[in-house]
Amino acid sequence: MNWRNTAERYGAVAIGFHWIVAVLVITLLAVGLVMTDMKPGPDMFKIYATHKSIGIMVLGLVVLRLLWKLTNPRPASLPTHRTWERLLAKAVHLFLYFAIIAMPLSGWIMSSAKGFPVSVFGWFTLPDLVAPDKDLSKAANEFHELIAYTLIVAIVLHFSGALKHHLIDKDGTLRRMLPCPCRGKGDRE
Ligand code: HEM
Numbered sequence: 001m002n003w004r005n006t007a008e009r010y011g012a013v014a015i016g017f018h019w020i021v022a023v024l025v026i027t028l029l030a031v032g033l034v035m036t037d038m039k040p041g042p043d044m045f046k047i048y049a050t051h052k053s054i055g056i057m058v059l060g061l062v063v064l065r066l067l068w069k070l071t072n073p074r075p076a077s078l079p080t081h082r083t084w085e086r087l088l089a090k091a092v093h094l095f096l097y098f099a100i101i102a103m104p105l106s107g108w109i110m111s112s113a114k115g116f117p118v119s120v121f122g123w124f125t126l127p128d129l130v131a132p133d134k135d136l137s138k139a140a141n142e143f144h145e146l147i148a149y150t151l152i153v154a155i156v157l158h159f160s161g162a163l164k165h166h167l168i169d170k171d172g173t174l175r176r177m178l179p180c181p182c183r184g185k186g187d188r189e
């Protein structure tokens with residue numbers, strides 16, 4: 001398997017970035033929703049700190065992923081994809097990229113504005129993005145929550161699209177994002 005993307009399929013690096021970020025983002029969404037219902041205490045603070053550290057890790061991975069994307073071709077849509085499918089997939093991918101940048105940034109701004117510097121796994125502390133500001137912290141919190149719920153809808157749509165292509169259309173859309181050499185109807189290699 002190639003490290004780099006080809007015109008037909010994603011390469012090992014893009015596939016690695018996709019699945020590592022996907023697992024981390026889905027975990028962060030679940031942990032975020034659970035931790036905000038916890039009673040304040042050492043467990044809650046530990047989970048908040050881990051949520052923030054992993055969230056910043058996602059931001060770092062997304063920056064590297066975008067740099068890699070800039071230097072690689074994007075596999076072309078399969079000839080079996082209809083126009084509405086291409087447009088919908090493109091819009092959802094754009095939103096997913098927006099969300100995985102906006103979530104960590106709004107979290108970082110929220111923490112800075114609350115006066116809590118962000119420590120990454122206790123290894124180092126990030127500079128504050130803004131000075132303490134109650135209104136800004138509230139706005140960043142609301143934005144973080146709104147994008148989180150919209151992201152859940154987008155992931156469900158994205159996941160359903162991938163499953164539809166795999167199970168109903170039986171084309172190679174999902175296979176080309178997997179480290180799997182298997183082929184099927186509609187694959188171009
Ligand atoms: C892709 C990255 C991230 C995802 C998917 C994510 C997801 C979430 C979710 C689903 C919630 C619960 C929302 C609610 O019901 O209020 C949440 C809350 C929170 N997140 Fe994140 N988050 C991410 C990154 C970050 C980062 C990097 C930070 C800080 C550096 C952060 C700080 C917080 C804080 C402080 C809360 C609690 C807000 C409150 O107490 O109401 N998040 N996050």
Ligand code: HEM
Pocket residue numbers: 018021022023025026069074075089093094096097100155158159162163173174175176177
């Ligand atoms: C839940 C399971 C998931 C499945 C089955 C899945 C499947 C796929 C597949 C098959 C593609 C390639 C689409 C194509 O070739 O047109 C893709 C692309 C993509 N996925 Fe996922 N995905 C999942 C989760 C996620 C999550 C959680 C995120 C981010 C929050 C994400 C972000 C993306 C992005 C941004 C692309 C576009 C990649 C590019 O061309 O630059 N995916 N996904």
